Amino acid sequence: MARRYCDDDPPPRRLLLREAAALAVRLYKGVGRLRERGDPAGPPVMVIPGFCATDRSTLGLQRALAKEGYRVTGWGLGWNLGARADTLDRIEAQLEKMSRGRPVTLIGWSLGGIYAREVAKQRPDLVERVVTLGAPFAGNPRANNVWRLYELISRHPVDCPPLDVDLGVKPPVPTIALWSRRDGVVAPACARGFEEQSDRQVELDCSHMGFVTSSRAFRKIAATLREA
DSSP states (O other), X not given: OOOOOOTTSOOOHHHHHHHHHHHHHHHHHOOSOOSOEEOTTSOEEEEEOOTTOOGGGGHHHHHHHXXXXXXXXXXXXXXXXXXXXXXXXXXXXXXXXXXXXXXXXXXXXXXXHHHHHHHHHHOGGGEEEEEEESOOOSSOTTSBSOHHHHHHHHOSOTTSOSSOOOTTSOOSXXXXXXXEXXXXXXXXXXXXXXXXXXXXXXXXXXXXXXXXXXHHHHHHHHHHHHHO
8 A cells, every 4th residue: 555645744745757758648648639529418527637747647537527528628728738828818718718608517636626726716607517627726835846846937936826816715706626645846835725715625536637637536526417
């Protein structure tokens, strides 16, 4: 059994190397056309990728949700290389195109979950609910194994993004935080948050990459959507 580190501490760095390798494999194997998939009349879902990832990294989750009857798409904005001043506005524009008059469920993996929460605050009329997957929206922004890489690539401090946001404030829509003690990249407490920061906190048993690659995680995510 894998050792479970303190919820408030950054995970051991050896786990980051394992997750980085898993992401590289996933991006290599993530072939397939990037398009809207699922039931054209189904509830709309947008999956936002994590840092240094693209929609190809979430194809497995997109396909699993499409089989559940949802109308699913990625965010359609290429690589997620950190927050930019126009990031939320660009996601909002994508939401307006996808919505077709129907609020969209936002599922955000890791950094994508932070975007999902903030877009929901900015445009709650476009968002049905928010589901975060291992997203570090609470606690110390350096309680993870990638903050140095984030600052190198994004070119801004991890605790001073070029956006006017208050990460800990819950969006004005139903919000569910999925987290794992075996995350390996983000400290579990940062992805779980306090009770007032989301409507539900649901524990999964998967690695950080597992949120978007594990069939067991897919089943739990789908079940969470049904129960919401």
